[in-house]
Amino acid sequence: MTPRTLGEGPGGPGLPLLAASAGYARWWSNFWQIWWTRAAGERAVAAARRERCAALLRHARAHSPFYRELYRGQPADLAAAESLPVATKRALMARFDDWVTDQAIRRRGVDAFLADRTHIGERYLGRYIVWKSSGSTGEPGIYLQDDAALAVYDALVAVQLAAPDLAAGCAAGLFHGGRAALIAATGDHFASVASWERVCRSAPGLAAREFSVMEPLDLLVAELNAFAPAYLASYPTMLTLLAEERAAGRLRVAPALVWSGGEFLAEPARRDLERTFGCPVLNEYGTSECMSIAFGCSAGWLHVNADWVLLEPVDADYRPTAPGATSHTVLLTNLANRIQPVIRYDLGDAVVANPEPCRCGNSLPAIRVEGRRDDVITMAAAGGRSVRLLPLALTTIVEEAADVHRFQIVHTGGAKLLLRFETADARRRQEVFADAEQALRGYLARQGVAGARIALDAHPPATDLRSGKLRQVVVEPGHSRR
Numbered sequence: 001m002t003p004r005t006l007g008e009g010p011g012g013p014g015l016p017l018l019a020a021s022a023g024y025a026r027w028w029s030n031f032w033q034i035w036w037t038r039a040a041g042e043r044a045v046a047a048a049r050r051e052r053c054a055a056l057l058r059h060a061r062a063h064s065p066f067y068r069e070l071y072r073g074q075p076a077d078l079a080a081a082e083s084l085p086v087a088t089k090r091a092l093m094a095r096f097d098d099w100v101t102d103q104a105i106r107r108r109g110v111d112a113f114l115a116d117r118t119h120i121g122e123r124y125l126g127r128y129i130v131w132k133s134s135g136s137t138g139e140p141g142i143y144l145q146d147d148a149a150l151a152v153y154d155a156l157v158a159v160q161l162a163a164p165d166l167a168a169g170c171a172a173g174l175f176h177g178g179r180a181a182l183i184a185a186t187g188d189h190f191a192s193v194a195s196w197e198r199v200c201r202s203a204p205g206l207a208a209r210e211f212s213v214m215e216p217l218d219l220l221v222a223e224l225n226a227f228a229p230a231y232l233a234s235y236p237t238m239l240t241l242l243a244e245e246r247a248a249g250r251l252r253v254a255p256a257l258v259w260s261g262g263e264f265l266a267e268p269a270r271r272d273l274e275r276t277f278g279c280p281v282l283n284e285y286g287t288s289e290c291m292s293i294a295f296g297c298s299a300g301w302l303h304v305n306a307d308w309v310l311l312e313p314v315d316a317d318y319r320p321t322a323p324g325a326t327s328h329t330v331l332l333t334n335l336a337n338r339i340q341p342v343i344r345y346d347l348g349d350a351v352v353a354n355p356e357p358c359r360c361g362n363s364l365p366a367i368r369v370e371g372r373r374d375d376v377i378t379m380a381a382a383g384g385r386s387v388r389l390l391p392l393a394l395t396t397i398v399e400e401a402a403d404v405h406r407f408q409i410v411h412t413g414g415a416k417l418l419l420r421f422e423t424a425d426a427r428r429r430q431e432v433f434a435d436a437e438q439a440l441r442g443y444l445a446r447q448g449v450a451g452a453r454i455a456l457d458a459h460p461p462a463t464d465l466r467s468g469k470l471r472q473v474v475v476e477p478g479h480s481r482r
């Protein structure tokens with residue numbers, strides 16, 4: 001789905017927060033390796049990246065038929081990725097069985113595994129954590145991770161949390177009972193939930209609970225009040241709603257640390273969240289393709305985990321974009337995942353690289369992400385109330401009910417929603433609409449919205465004029481938008 005991890009699907013915020021308690025053997029060694037590499041400075045980080053990149057390229061060429069073919073004609077010794085052909089999600093997913101480097105992994109088997117939701121958090125073939133997402137391009141993707149990759153993601157986040165202000169929040173959270181709440185799109189194989197379940201299963205003593213973004217807000221607030229989490233993780237749109245509830249006195253939680261991921265979080269909004277919750281707010285940029293790409297700093301930038309990630313801002317022709325300029329997209333190389341190599345992968349996010357050394361003093365490359373920004377829809381509900389509907393909840397409902405990925409929900413005012421689907425087949429459009437409409441009606445009724453008018457629009461989804469990208473939930477100009 002959406003940039004749920006600032007570029008990603010209901011991947012959303014993962015829960016590496018408590019990974020330390022999961023007791024992975026590789027964890028400490030990764031943690032200290034990252035720590036010492038970064039302490040040694042930019043050159044050490046670049047050297048680690050180059051070495052890992054060369055090893056990944058050798059591995060991909062040797063074990064992935066897709067990459068072997070893609071790099072045919074390239075020099076035998078691939079040292080750097082920057083000159084290699086770009087890989088798109090569509091091309092990779094079309095040849096899934098050739099993409100993966102373990103030939104025991106077959107698309108048919110993965111699909112069967114994903115179709116059974118009781119497997120959430122379990123391992124495919126006993127080895128691989130699997131999650132799915134359609135990301136900012138609206139195309140479905142399936143991602144497998146092994147223990148080595150997961151241990152790197154966990155360690156990357158742990159290093160972030162070791163920064164003095166966040167470490168204080170972590171410690172305070174433990175002092176306040178250590179309960180952790182994840183509010184996300186639950187109930188399917190999404191990155192956030194899969195990570196959460198993984199951590200919970202491996203550390204059964206954890207006081208961790210997941211809450212669904214589909215729940216009516218007043219119910220969610222009551223449940224959070226009862227649970228009293230010391231750590232709170234969710235999407236920025238949800239956190240903003242919760243901050244309003246807290247300011248109004250209805251939400252009485254006092255977290256020691258708030259985790260934001262899965263969607264674009266502007267710096268002023270992050271500061272507002274910090275003020276309202278009275279604790280540090282960690283902004284994470286990750287996707288289903290790489291759980292931890294970059295993390296927010298006090299100066300409002302995101303610092304790329306450049307020892308484990310290669311991130312290239314590029315224009316529409318995949319040429320490098322100058323620092324300070326907004327890129328058309330960004331190419332991701334994830335140096336941690338050997339099973340399903342992500343190399344010069346078109347992620348679809350527009351980013352700006354900081355042309356100056358960051359004010360916060362961190363020498364890792366700094367970026368800002370111009371994530372796709374879906375609108376929150378406000379509708380009238382019973383009793384004269386108004387309810388806010390999260391884009392993530394709406395898109396998840398439509399995707400799940402109608403099995404579509406390229407669509408658009410347009411709020412045209414009052415109780416009116418228009419649905420647009422990208423299919424030229426009128427009959428198929430009707431079928432998809434019928435499924436989506438029924439599911440949306442059920443959701444709106446649970447939120448207290450009565451008499452919603454949902455119509456099918458024969459037009460295909462309109463892409464954003466400025467970015468050329470698809471926004472799935474749009475409030476038409478002139479209507480309430482927040």
Ligand SMILES: [Zn+2]
Pocket residue numbers: 297298299300301303358359360361362366
């Ligand atoms: Zn910074």
